[in-house]
Amino acid sequence: MKIPRVCEHCSKPFEAKTVTTRFCSLSCANKAGKERKKLEKEQKEKETLLNKYSDKIAEVQTREFISVAEAKVMFGISKDTLHRLIKRGMVTSVNLGVRLTRVKRLDLEALFTSVEIPSKKEEKAKPNFEVGNCYTITEISEKFNADPSTIYHIIKRNKIPTKKVGSFVYVPKVEIDKIFANT
Ligand SMILES: [Zn+2]
DSSP states (O other), rough: OOOOEEETTOOOOESSSSSSSOOOOOOHHHHHHHHHHHHHHHHHHHHHHHHHHHHHHHHHHOOEEEEHHHHHHHHHOHHHHHHHHHTTTTTEEEEEEEETTEEEEEHHHHOOOOOOOOOOOOOOOOOOOOOGGGGEEEHHHHHHHHHHHHHHHHHHHHHHEEEEEEEEEEEEEHHHHHEEEEO
């Protein structure tokens, strides 16, 4: 089988042997793989840095002068870039001592878009399917005097997690109590 394709790394047209072939040669595949890994690594490092500093950034955002390290995180620029900008007079800086350069935050804000701080992911609580914490459909039906078909409808509509064990369907009590408390 020969399929005309364009190499995703060097953009050279080639004949692929399978529909999933993406590169013209092993060398291109390897190079593309390395590039991807490098990008992934950079992305990860950036995220780690942001997560590490996310609390601090809020505080930094209120200060007139910030450190080089803080500028690096807030605006995603390198130390070298920053020093170049200072040299050119594009960013106001004060020197408080060795390695204690402070730069004017507003100058940087005018030049760069500050990076978005990832909001801490709200971890969704795992549904508790322990027996004492669950109702069966019959129990819900009896307790809240509701028809099983209505209950299934409510479960579906509210995307309530359920667990099926044999012929029983278990539903977390908290979820059901919450819904029937509002009716
Ligand atoms: Zn290639």
